[in-house]
Amino acid sequence: MNRHKNRRTQPFFEHPVFNRWDVVPAGWYHALPSNKLAKGQVKSMVLCGQQVVLFRGDDGTVRCLDAFCSHMGVDLGEGKVVGNTIQCYFHHWRYDGTGACVDVPCGEPIPKNARQHRWATEEKYGFIWVFPATEAPVPVIDLADLEDKGELTFLHGTPYTRPCHHHVTMINGLDAQHLSTIHGMEIENPSLDATAAEDGHTFTFELRWKIPGKTLRQRFVQFMLGKTYAYGMRYGFGNLGGLSLAKRTRLFGRWPFIGFHMFFSYRPVDEHRCEVQPIYVTKKRRGPMALYALALMWITQLMFMTLRDEDGAVYDNVRFNPRNLLKIDAPVARFVQYINRLAPSLWSEADLPGESVRTLQVVREPDPPPVSDRAAP
Numbered sequence: 329m330n331r332h333k334n335r336r337t338q339p340f341f342e343h344p345v346f347n348r349w350d351v352v353p354a355g356w357y358h359a360l361p362s363n364k365l366a367k368g369q370v371k372s373m374v375l376c377g378q379q380v381v382l383f384r385g386d387d388g389t390v391r392c393l394d395a396f397c398s399h400m401g402v403d404l405g406e407g408k409v410v411g412n413t414i415q416c417y418f419h420h421w422r423y424d425g426t427g428a429c430v431d432v433p434c435g436e437p438i439p440k441n442a443r444q445h446r447w448a449t450e451e452k453y454g455f456i457w458v459f460p461a462t463e464a465p466v467p468v469i470d471l472a473d474l475e476d477k478g479e480l481t482f483l484h485g486t487p488y489t490r491p492c493h494h495h496v497t498m499i500n501g502l503d504a505q506h507l508s509t510i511h512g513m514e515i516e517n518p519s520l521d522a523t524a525a526e527d528g529h530t531f532t533f534e535l536r537w538k539i540p541g542k543t544l545r546q547r548f549v550q551f552m553l554g555k556t557y558a559y560g561m562r563y564g565f566g567n568l569g570g571l572s573l574a575k576r577t578r579l580f581g582r583w584p585f586i587g588f589h590m591f592f593s594y595r596p597v598d599e600h601r602c603e604v605q606p607i608y609v610t611k612k613r614r615g616p617m618a619l620y621a622l623a624l625m626w627i628t629q630l631m632f633m634t635l636r637d638e639d640g641a642v643y644d645n646v647r648f649n650p651r652n653l654l655k656i657d658a659p660v661a662r663f664v665q666y667i668n669r670l671a672p673s674l675w676s677e678a679d680l681p682g683e684s685v686r687t688l689q690v691v692r693e694p695d696p697p698p699v700s701d702r703a704a705p
């Protein structure tokens with residue numbers, strides 16, 4: 329991995345959380361689209377290195393538990409949903425949504441420690457999200473600019489991977505310089521705003537600039553969108569980014585425009601790649617105006633895919649190691665600080681602060697095998 333290269337001549341600075349594969353911050357991670365888990369279905373998957381099982385009970389609620397059965401470790405994903413419980417394939421132990429074992433059908437009492445760890449779940453934007461704790465302190469984040477817009481509609485983009493840590497790819501949205509160097513945008517008098525919320529979960533950023541009016545193209549853009557342009561990001565938990573383009577815009581100087589909005593949801597796939605799941609979002613509209621909402625999301629997708637492809641080469645062989653940041657890079661520095669303050673979750677491979685080494689607990693001495701009258705064959 330690149331962090332081990334050039335160590336003598338380009339020392340690498342390891343952060344407490346930022347750009348670490350072995351630390352999984354407590355946050356909401358996208359698991360799978362809601363329509364991929366119908367009532368009575370079960371699915372085992374690796375989420376940020378943790379093998380979990382998701383199942384949807386008769387009541388329609390999704391539950392998420394550690395996948396390896398507390399009896400002998402079989403993957404509960406091989407089992408089946410019974411009511412609102414999951415039944416292990418091997419010996420039919422059943423667990424409810426809290427992870428408690430509720431049935432051991434062989435007739436023996438349920439062992440005291442027969443339980444699975446439970447992980448909090450939520451369904452939003454057509455996805456099932458999982459939080460690496462029993463209870464999540466806050467819900468999946470909203471897009472700052474759509475909070476007061478009522479019911480929302482969404483479109484899922486095709487997920488793709490990047491060959492680097494998602495904390496690094498997320499910096500793209502904060503990097504004002506690359507808008508001109510890579511994306512060829514003409515930016516005059518940029519003004520940056522970046523703040524980490526006191527709840528510790530979110531980080532917001534806004535960049536505004538004057539649209540120059542020197543060329544015909546620039547004057548046309550001014551005519552359409554006005555003389556200033558702004559976009560903003562709201563990040564959550566270091567892995568979710570809500571992007572709003574064309575903020576506070578009046579089309580042709582008259583009509584208020586809702587702007588273009590989308591989420592990027594990131595999660596590590598292995599120690600070299602992260603997955604990016606784009607979700608395009610806008611205000612839900614009814615009747616023929618539903619087509620307008622769809623068109624807005626398609627345009628957002630088109631713009632995003634162009635920018636994404638232009639950014640591609642940045643991440644192919646990066647060893648992110650900022651050493652000479654400029655004033656214009658201040659949001660990048662603040663973002664790294666924000667990530668480093670996120671709390672590591674139980675899914676982290678690295679030792680957590682204050683975590684003591686757990687010793688194997690013997691549930692109870694197994695009874696001696698029954699003595700058979702017959703001689704062993």
Ligand code: FES
Pocket residue numbers: 397398399400401402416417418419420421
């Ligand atoms: S391994 Fe699951 S019930 Fe035995």
Ligand SMILES: [Fe+2]
Pocket residue numbers: 500501506510511635639
């Ligand atoms: Fe970019």
